Amino acid sequence: QSALTQPASVSGSPGQSITISCTGTSSDVGNYNLVSWYQQHHPGKAPKLIIFDVTKRPSGVSDRFSGSKSGNTASLTISGLQAEDEADYYCCSYAGSNTVLFGEGTKLTVL
Amino acid sequence: QLLLQESGPGLVKPSETLSLTCTVSGGSMNSNNYLWVWIRQPPGKGLEWIGSFFYSGTSYYNPSLKSRVTVSGDTSKNQFSLKLTSVTAADTAVYFCVRYVRFSDQLDHWGQGTLVTVSS
Numbered sequence: 001q002s003a004l005t006q007p008a009s010v011s012g013s014p015g016q017s018i019t020i021s022c023t024g025t026s027s028d029v030g031n032y033n034l035v036s037w038y039q040q041h042h043p044g045k046a047p048k049l050i051i052f053d054v055t056k057r058p059s060g061v062s063d064r065f066s067g068s069k070s071g072n073t074a075s076l077t078i079s080g081l082q083a084e085d086e087a088d089y090y091c092c093s094y095a096g097s098n099t100v101l102f103g104e105g106t107k108l109t110v111l
Numbered sequence: 112q113l114l115l116q117e118s119g120p121g122l123v124k125p126s127e128t129l130s131l132t133c134t135v136s137g138g139s140m141n142s143n144n145y146l147w148v149w150i151r152q153p154p155g156k157g158l159e160w161i162g163s164f165f166y167s168g169t170s171y172y173n174p175s176l177k178s179r180v181t182v183s184g185d186t187s188k189n190q191f192s193l194k195l196t197s198v199t200a201a202d203t204a205v206y207f208c209v210r211y212v213r214f215s216d217q218l219d220h221w222g223q224g225t226l227v228t229v230s231s
Binding site: 003032034035036038043044045046047049052053058090092093094097098099100101102103104105 | 146148150152154155157158159160163165169171172173174205207211212213214215216217218219221222223224226
């Protein structure tokens, strides 16, 4: 199992939209509609779930966060960027047999 | 409100065994809907799934760590545990215990994490 591929960093200005990709294989991202995304403001602190089941948002998560998937690649889009969105973002996919894979993580900088 | 709390030594010597326990409160581990998971994050690096425990007693492991890892649970105590043998400096990390919602890929409740340093 290899980690899912994410860009190391992305950036955007307040008010803009950004998209973070998460590329896996036909054994994980491509095979299940079970992709989630996590926001981590401080390394070593517990991440926060922001998207699950590819497109769903937990209660209380802003609708500026949205998810999608095409083939082996899932994506997280953040619209109307705000300073508070600056954080590390991780994707996660079910990989079968009750195992999961994380992405490498993407650092979002709000300019 | 479901709470998870990690406990165990913060310092482990190289070649020894790392042992952590997660205590679950505010809910029961006895459910078909959840897996009870260990995840770690080395300093400055990303998240890594270590393994998970199902209430029936079955455990599942990251293939890259499988030879050194045991995840077990005691549902009567609402606890699950991690043992990682033959540790090296590369095992230095913050270790999180987490609840995973099956069939929905949600890691929805996280412990605060505990830093384990491997050093002599």
